[in-house]
Amino acid sequence: MATASQVSPHIREKRRRRRAQILSAALRAFREQGYHATTLEHIAERLGVRKTALYHYFPDKEALLYACHLESLAQVHRTVAEARERFTTASEQLAHVIREHVRVMTDTLEGSPLAFETTALAPAHQAEVIASRDAYEHALREMIERGIAAGEFRPVDPKVPVFAILGAINWIARWYRPEGSLHAPELGNQFADHLIHGLACR
Amino acid sequence: MATASQVSPHIREKRRRRRAQILSAALRAFREQGYHATTLEHIAERLGVRKTALYHYFPDKEALLYACHLESLAQVHRTVAEARERFTTASEQLAHVIREHVRVMTDTLEGSPLAFETTALAPAHQAEVIASRDAYEHALREMIERGIAAGEFRPVDPKVPVFAILGAINWIARWYRPEGSLHAPELGNQFADHLIHGLACR
DNA sequence: TAAGAATTCTACTACACGTTCAAATTCTGT
DNA sequence: ACAGAATTTGAACGTGTAGTAGAATTCTTA
Numbered sequence: 001m002a003t004a005s006q007v008s009p010h011i012r013e014k015r016r017r018r019r020a021q022i023l024s025a026a027l028r029a030f031r032e033q034g035y036h037a038t039t040l041e042h043i044a045e046r047l048g049v050r051k052t053a054l055y056h057y058f059p060d061k062e063a064l065l066y067a068c069h070l071e072s073l074a075q076v077h078r079t080v081a082e083a084r085e086r087f088t089t090a091s092e093q094l095a096h097v098i099r100e101h102v103r104v105m106t107d108t109l110e111g112s113p114l115a116f117e118t119t120a121l122a123p124a125h126q127a128e129v130i131a132s133r134d135a136y137e138h139a140l141r142e143m144i145e146r147g148i149a150a151g152e153f154r155p156v157d158p159k160v161p162v163f164a165i166l167g168a169i170n171w172i173a174r175w176y177r178p179e180g181s182l183h184a185p186e187l188g189n190q191f192a193d194h195l196i197h198g199l200a201c202r
Numbered sequence: 203m204a205t206a207s208q209v210s211p212h213i214r215e216k217r218r219r220r221r222a223q224i225l226s227a228a229l230r231a232f233r234e235q236g237y238h239a240t241t242l243e244h245i246a247e248r249l250g251v252r253k254t255a256l257y258h259y260f261p262d263k264e265a266l267l268y269a270c271h272l273e274s275l276a277q278v279h280r281t282v283a284e285a286r287e288r289f290t291t292a293s294e295q296l297a298h299v300i301r302e303h304v305r306v307m308t309d310t311l312e313g314s315p316l317a318f319e320t321t322a323l324a325p326a327h328q329a330e331v332i333a334s335r336d337a338y339e340h341a342l343r344e345m346i347e348r349g350i351a352a353g354e355f356r357p358v359d360p361k362v363p364v365f366a367i368l369g370a371i372n373w374i375a376r377w378y379r380p381e382g383s384l385h386a387p388e389l390g391n392q393f394a395d396h397l398i399h400g401l402a403c404r
Numbered sequence: 405t406a407a408g409a410a411t412t413c414t415a416c417t418a419c420a421c422g423t424t425c426a427a428a429t430t431c432t433g434t
Numbered sequence: 435a436c437a438g439a440a441t442t443t444g445a446a447c448g449t450g451t452a453g454t455a456g457a458a459t460t461c462t463t464a
Contacts, residue, residue, distance in 0.1 A: 011432080011440075018441090033321050036238030039421060051422085053442050061422065117376070119235055159384070160392045167373025168366040174319070175365060182361070190362045198400030213410075213462080220411090241451060254453085255412050263452065 019057050021047060023071065026064040031112040031173060035065055035120045065116070066125045072113040073132045075104045080139045090147030091196055097140065098165065098195060099188035105172040106184045114166075115173035137162055144199065153199040165195050221259050223249060225273065228266040233314040233375060237267055237322045267318070268327045274315040275334045277306045282341045292349030293398055299342065300367065300397060301390035307374040308386045316368075317375035339364055346401065355401040367397050 025046040029038040040051035040061055047053075058064050079100040083093040104111030114133070118126045140162045147153035168191060176182070227248040231240040242253035242263055249255075260266050281302040285295040306313030316335070320328045342364045349355035370393060378384070 007439090008432080014431095015440085034236065034238065034319055036236065037321065040423090041421080049441095050443055052424085052444080055423075056441060117236055119239065156392065156396070160389065161396055163373065163377060164370040164393060164396055167371070167376075168369040171365065171369025171373060174369075187362065190358065191366060194358070194363055194366055194400040195396075196400075197402075198396040198398075200399075209409090210462080216461095217410085242453090243451080251411095252413060253451090254414085257453075258411060 015057070019067075022054060022057055023064065023067055027068050027071075027109065027112060030065065030068065030116065031109065035116065062120065062122055062125070065113075065120055066122070066129075068113040069116065069118075069121070069125075069129045072104065072111050073129065073136070075110055076101055076114065076136050077132070079104075080136065083143075090143050090150060090152050091200070094140070094143045094147070095192040095196055097143070098169065098192040099185060101169045102172065102188035102191050103184040105169060106176055106178075106187060109173075109178075112173045115170035137166065140165065147199065151201070154201050156199070161195070161199055164198075168195060217259070221269075224256060224259055225266065225269055229270050229273075229311065229314060232267065232270065232318065233311060237318065264322065264324055264327070267315075267322055268324070268331075270315040271318065271320075271323070271327075271331045274306065274313050275331065275338070277312055278303055278316065278338050279334070281306075282338065285345075292345050292352060292354050293402070296342070296345045296349070297394040297398055299345070300371065300394040301387060303371045304374065304390035304393050305386040307371060308378055308380075308389060311375075311380075314375045317372035339368065342367065349401065353403070356403050358401070363397070363401055366400075370397060 022043070026038075026043045029043050029046065033042070040054055043064070044051040044054055054064075058067070076097075079097050082100070083096040087093045087096055101111060101114075105114075118129050118133075121129060141158045144153060144158040144161055148155050148158070172187075224245070228240075228245045231245050231248065235244070242256055245266070246253040246256055256266075260269070278299075281299050284302070285298040289295045289298055303313060303316075307316075320331050320335075323331060343360045346355060346358075346360040346363055350357050350360070374389075
């Protein structure tokens with residue numbers, strides 16, 4: 001039977017890069033027009049290729065969407081891990097997550113799928129993505145709870161500020177344009193400042 | 203030529219109510235599955251009717267979307283006017299707008315279209331909706347600027363908190379379910395508290 | 405209760421788009 | 435330069451769905 005190791009590293013790497021290009025094109029198209037309004041021809045057009053070429057890398061349209069989701073979820077989970085490694089106080093950790101989440105929404109746009117609806121995903125993929133989002137939300141909630149316990153934050157139902165924070169950041173996908181004047185890290189700092197100050201004790 | 207006054211008030215009222223029913227069904231469908239994923243048959247199904255019946259009230263699918271947008275925009279603009287009439291300080295006005303915006307996102311769901319993308323609208327309609335959204339954003343920006351001038355708020359670029367506030371609130375359309383535990387006005391109060399406290403001077 | 409208006413239905417059309425498949429082309433390693 | 439693999443293409447198919455037309459039904463009013 002054929003094994004993966006039979007193809008040369010060079011070929012594998014080339015294919016990996018091509019997949020990334022396709023994913024990036026799909027991401028941008030989905031972000032601008034939404035999943036359903038985006039045709040495979042639109043995505044292919046951005047790559048100077050016909051839509052059928054895409055099938056060499058992804059089995060169907062939904063797979064493109066799913067891959068976009070996984071990519072962005074990995075980003076924010078990595079950020080949570082970083083925050084826990086590098087910082088101790090809840091405010092510092094939360095600020096880091098906010099700044100980095102803003103960054104992936106603006107610098108690379110790779111965070112955009114966090115703002116996508118999950119309804120277009122296949123049921124199994126949808127469940128997985130929702131679970132991963134829940135885990136992210138849970139991590140933020142935990143930070144806020146620790147901040148409250150430590151006396152950094154006012155005692156509130158942590159669910160509410162988590163939704164507010166994620167909404168504020170994910171909404172960036174709607175209005176942000178790379179040509180505009182607002183960019184991370186400045187935007188990230190201001191968001192972190194505003195949203196965390198809203199939690200802080202007087 | 204036929205004039206509107208030839209049909210009886212009763213008929214006009216009945217038709218008006220039917221339109222509202224259809225719009226409400228469309229709104230909920232769009233909110234749950236997105237515009238493109240929603241078929242006219244879906245909307246009709248909620249009303250116990252066939253899709254072709256809808257064409258008696260709206261010329262096409264896009265008209266449904268457009269009407270949804272107009273409805274919700276009218277709501278928030280009304281709220282801004284109310285805030286200016288009833289309150290004087292920037293914090294009070296802003297708090298009122300936030301609470302009411304949260305309310306239309308949860309109580310009636312009629313605010314949901316504020317969270318819809320505008321790309322599915324016909325160009326002319328899109329331009330109009332975007333202009334109306336801009337006016338709403340501008341009103342919020344103005345409140346924040348006045349709050350800064352009055353010393354209520356810290357001096358910041360007002361654009362940033364406006365985006366944060368609108369994102370936090372509009373994001374409600376994504377996670378809010380009427381069966382859940384969080385509801386306006388409690389949710390509205392907490393959002394107003396969190397988001398305005400984030401602007402306040404220490 | 406009957407005429408006419410309003411509403412909804414059935415049957416149909418047109419077309420956009422996801423997907424398949426085999427042929428054509430380009431790339432890779434020897 | 436050649437063989438074989440990787441990639442892309444053109445042509446075609448099937449399906450889902452927005453929208454149309456006219457008949458059937460229900461509602462309104464006098």
